[in-house]
Amino acid sequence: MRTISQKLILFLSKNQKLKYFFNTSILLLVFYWIYKNVLIKKNKNKNNNHDDHVNQKIQNIQENQKTTTQNIQNKRNEDTTTTKNYFKLSNDIKIHVLSTPEECDLILNEFYQSLLLKMVDDKNSPPMIDGADGVIINQQQTTTELLLFPNCNEINNDGLDFIIGFDAEWGNPNSIFDDKIDDKTTKTHYNHKVALIQLSSKNETFLIQVSQMEKIPISLEQILTDPRLIKVGVAVSQDAATIFQTFSVVTKGYVDLVPIARLTNYEGNGLASLALNVMNVTLNKSNKIRCGHWENKKLSNDQIHYAAADAWVGREIFEIMFNTYKNSKTDPNDKKDLVYTLCRQFTGASFKSINKLKNRENNNNGNNNDNTNNKPIKENMLKKTVPDKRVLYDNCLMYSPDDVLLSSISKKKVEWYVSRQLADIIKEEPLSIKLKFQPHGEGHSGDQFYLASKENICVVCGSTHKILRHSMVPHCYRQYLPEEIKSHSSHDVILVCCDCHAILDKKNQIMKMIISQQYNVPIDNENKQFITDHTLLKITQIASIVKNNFYSTGNNNNISEDNLIKGNKKCKKNIPDEKLEEMKKIVMEYIGKEEINVEDLDEILKLNPKQKNENYIPHEKKVIDKVLAMGEKGIFEFIRSWRKNFVESVQPKFLPEHWSIDKVVCCDNGHRKPKDQRQKQIQNQE
Ligand SMILES: [Zn+2]
Structure with missing residues (x-):
């Protein structure tokens, strides 16, 4: 009996093809083993190397941060001996100076994640408040859908964890003194681009050098x-606007401290005055630092301290004012969500509405003996010019010859028809007219909105x-909208x-930013209208x-001694003599004279460096051009988004009956086309 192996060998030797296949398989197996054990291992090492590289980088950044923070700390310790009178951040508060996106993402992300962790639990989640109106853009959708945020539940720690001190610095257009004046390389300092953004929590401040x-x-x-x-912060809307201008990022949830100060009876219109009145500290607001070059790669120690203090103090002022506000509430029910109740009132709120609100609060608390600052805030022009009681809706009625109610109209319109003998008055109360001719189209008959009488009240x-x-x-x-839309838009x-x-x-300003993103038309820089x-x-x-x-240059002998001294005094405070001489030379060179006098200077001052830009098209016109190009559907979407913005940002309680966000926009001479024709047109545009 032959064994199985012998049988196999015999079989293989007989069959050449199979033998070949068998050998190849063994060869492949060997290759596979080499691949698995040698090559993959090598690759693994390579990956490890890559990970090591990333880790190394992170470590470098972290170490870098540590040394910078340490350096700042050391400088702070030294400084306490020199300048005593100005406010200094406590050494417990960490200052992070972040000059690269990697650094920023590493450090700031940690901070952001720690905040997110605090709101993981739905119950602790704070409600969202927009920069001005409690709305957010859903960026997934092509049309701007404005969604209202859910109401908030109870929050631990009064929600103060989610309060962030906020400030921004940018290059100062007036800082021509420190600049090397060189006629060839006229560096433009007129770029209002944000250079530094400061954020601050209770224990940490972050200075983000976005200019880098x-x-x-x-x-x-x-x-x-x-x-x-x-x-x-103070004047935060300006910071938000500059950030938007620079990066097209819409900052949300910002609140100005000044109106809150009004409500809580603290005086002050700026950060420095609020710091003094609320915290009893003096901020160093010297022009030298404030107007310095924030876009510099290396910030001076003074700049770092100034910038960090501004953001941190803003937050601290808020906390103190908030506690005052909280203590004024006696009912525990009122203390719920208090931070958000307080902030929601002031996201983008204007000063004019503050007094009203304040009076309401005081009346509610039965506390009218307000002995602190309650000066009326500067009356606005509008309020002065608008009469107290006005009738803007006359609610007169217009009928067709066959007694169909066509529309609710103004007295002026009644007069127009009657004086031209196009209509007769048929009733005095309410004043009603009947047309003597059959009008073109159906007018507004059957449209409840246009037929109803409307109250003369604020719809909000x-x-x-x-x-x-x-x-x-x-x-x-x-x-820029066509006349036929404007003349038939009483609904809007x-x-x-x-x-x-x-x-x-104020709310419309934010909507404008959204529109600018949506239609991809940047908001104009004021200077664009002119060529400088x-x-x-x-x-x-x-x-x-x-x-x-x-006077101080001694060029004018007609000036009295008295003025000379005054002039000198004024000058010495501003600019050193040699700098002034240098400036004089530049002017002389410009006009090509060896000597200059006051008349020469006056001549130069008459010249206008700004010329009107003939090619300038305003942002608004560009947007409307795009809207009109999209036809009836585009116009409707545009108007609808403003209606929506209106409703969501002020939540009007007294809108006229039958008013609707979705109301059809009259595009054809005010007379609505038959429905099927209208739909056809929309379909064609699609
Ligand atoms: Zn009102």
Whole structure:
């Protein structure tokens, strides 16, 4: 009997093809083993090397941070001996100076994640508050959908964890003194680009040198755009606007401290005065630091301290004012969500509405003996000019010859028809007319909104005082809409009081930013309307300085001794002599003279470095052009988004009956086309 192996060998030797296959398989197996054990191992090492590299990088950043922070700390310790009178941040508060996106994402992300952890539990989640109006853009959708945020539940720690001190610095357009004046390389200092963004929690401050970064770091954008994190500071809307201008990022959830100070009876219009009145500390606001070069790669120790203190103090002031506010509430029910109740009132709120609110609060508390600062805040022009009681809706009725009610109209329109003998008065109360001719089209008959009589009250708060017409689509855009839309848009021109009007104005600014993103039309820089000759501008600025300090150069002998001293005094305070001489030379070179006098300087000062830019098209016009290009559907979407913005930002309680966000926009001479024709047109556009 032959064994199986013998059988196999015999079989293979007989069959050449199979033998070949068998050998190849063994060879492949050997290769596979080599691959698995040698090559993969090598690869693994390579990956490990890569990980090591990343880890090393992170470690480097961390170590770098440590040394910078340590250096700052050392400098702070030294400094305490020199300048005593100004406010200094306590050494327990860490200052992070972040100059690269990697650094920023590493350090700031940690901070952001720690905040997110605190709100993981739904119950602790703070409600979102937008920069101005408690709305957010859902970026997934092509059309701007504005969503209201859910109401908030109970929050631990009064929600103060989510309060962040916020400030920003940018290059100062007036800092021509420190600049090397060189006619060839006229560096433009007129870029209002944000250079530094400061954020501060209770224990840490972050100075983010965005001027050193090509784009905004993700972690920073996340914090700025998270409406649950409330960013507090003075004139924060300006900071937010500059950030938007630089990075097209819409900051959300920012709150100005000044109106809160009004409510809580603290005096002060700026951070320095608030710091003094609320915290009893003096901030160093010297121009030398404040107007310094924030875009420099290396910030001076003074700059670092100044910037960190501003953000931290802003937060601290808020906390103190908040505690005052909290203590004024006696009912425990009122203490719930207090931070958000307080902030929600002031996200983008205007000063004019504050007094009203304050009076309401005081009346509610039965506390009218307000002996601290209650000076009326500067009355606005509008409020002065708008009469107290007005009738803006006359609610007169217009009928067709066959007694169909066509529309509710104004007295003026009644007069127009009657004086031209186109209609007869058929009733005095309410004043009604009947047309003598059959009107073209159906008018507004059957449209409940246009037929109903409307009250002369503010649709937002119900007030009857100082009401005016308010267009939901702001005038700056509306002016470019076609006449047939404007003349038939009474649905979108509602009545509001002066106070609500002022609030809406602010909210519309944010909506404008959203529109600019949505239609991809940047908001204009004011300077775009003009073309500036920067060399000439600089020369005129220098000429003005030289002129103001002219006495001190001894060039004018007609000036009395008295003035000479005054002039000298003024000059010495401003500019050193040699700098002034240097400036004089520049002016002389410019006009090509060996000597200059006051007349020469006056001549230069008459020149206008700004010329009107003939090719300038305003942002609003560009947007409306795009809207109109999209046809009836585009126009409807545009107007609808403003209606939505109006409703969501002020939550009007007194809108006329039958008013609707989805109301059809009259595009064809005010007379609506038959429905199927309208739909056809929309379909064609799609
Ligand atoms: Zn109102």
